[in-house]
Amino acid sequence: MSKVRTRFAPSPTGYMHIGNLRTALYEYLIAKSAGGDFVLRIEDTDQERYVEGALDVVFNTLKATGIKFDEGPGVGGDYGPYIQSERRDIYKKYALELVEKGHAYYCFCTKERLESLKSDSTELGTGFNYDRHCRDLSKEEIQKNLDAGIPYVIRQKMPVDGTTTFTDAVYGDITVENKTLDDQVLLKSDGLPTYNFANVVDDHLMKITHVVRGNEYLSSTPKYNNLYNAFGWEIPTYVHCAPIMKDAHNKLSKRNGDASFMDLIEKGYIPEAILNYIALLGWSPRGNEEFYTLPELEKAFDIDGISKSPAIFDIEKLKRMNAEYLRRMTPEEFYKVALPYIDKALGGADFSEDVKLRIAGLIQPRTELLTDIEDKISFFAKLPEYSTELYCHKKMKTDTVNSLTSLNIVLEALTNGNGANIDWTSASLYEFFCGLASENELKNSQILWPIRTALSGKDVSPGGATELAEILGKDESIKRIKVGIELLKA
């Protein structure tokens, strides 16, 4: 059996959507799980759709996810060029070969004629198929038209009777009647091939063994097979994938304003989580494990696990997975990815590396998206204005009155009492505050909650009273407790 080769063949539209990325991932995994090659090919045969900088989007996304291509633009390979617009002459040659063999023909029909055929067919409510007007032109007529410089396309000559059956690795055998097959255009009048043609020619020439693509191509696959057969080429294994949906009725798409890979990164998701999540959208592993690194996916992936029905993209599950990825990082890894967000949250405030490391430790289990960080920790740099309502907490049995009492007790103990020289760490502060509570016949929470509130100025904080105190340091903590006392007095 020949070496497995797959290809990712995006057209450069400047937007790498999630569905595309998943297709690339599956192609990559199919190749790598079999020790094969993964090829990147750019399908830019439609010059009108070309977008400046689109290639970079493709490159950057693949790079960010770790999906490396073995051949393609920039890295080369034995089957280049890998950009279709640079392969123009190749297609023409093969198109002519097909004409020669009697499987394709010149068509001189004008756009106007085709338009009117089309409008007729919509009126009748039937589908549009080219009426094969030019299918049986004589050699002389063709030559005359060519000599006269009349623009032409080359069309594929479909069989008229019988059926065509093809096998898809996901959907199984699919049979269609040949009479439903259109004599599709292979070579456009601008000399460039259609996708339908370029795709087949390139996949063959590049020795692609597994064609992975969206199932919107399912219905045109019989035409491709007729093309392979006309050339006498080996038909690849087809792997058609159901789409990723935004909801029950709409695909995820740029048009709907849905997030691209890069959008998700900007929203604070990390590439590993995104990749892991989309691998599971439309594919299911053998066991119950859901977390896979790319190398693990290479081992676990199999075509049998690909599902036939569309999958709705669930941002909640992605979020959860992202959170889990962040938690599973070592503290050092987390610190590294979180640092830009931490620095942003802390503004210009002067915090040592050590303190930032400890802040990271506090937020690591509490962060779902990296973009959550700023809001969670900005109070470290600047105490927000807050309402004394925050001191009232039913479960903690606190209100503004006993909170004031508690804060005064704490302030006194910390400045003049036996807490004045306390070792300023979370553990010893915790012990000390609990001691204060029992001395004054208070619940721990009646001491700790007011402190936590005074230190953070927030209803929730990434850590309790003593954890916040340790990070803020003694001076700042006392300062904030005083602010709290003033607020409660007023």
Add this chain to the structure above:
RNA sequence: GGCUCCUUGGUCAAGAGGCUAAGACGCCGCCCUCUCACGGCGGAAACAGGGGUUCGAUUCCCCUAGGAGUCACCA
């Protein structure tokens, strides 16, 4: 409309004739707890409908319904 495909909890999904129909996200409850989160435990929640085949169908066949794709000199 023709053709093709799809249909298990709200979502992702396992299942490949006999199971109390997995697991995960989300949701609810309890526990843990210096708030929140994390973690632990538990719960509610599904085979689109109807016919067959079979001793027995989520699983095989047919029909219906619903949904999707396609019917371009776009990919």
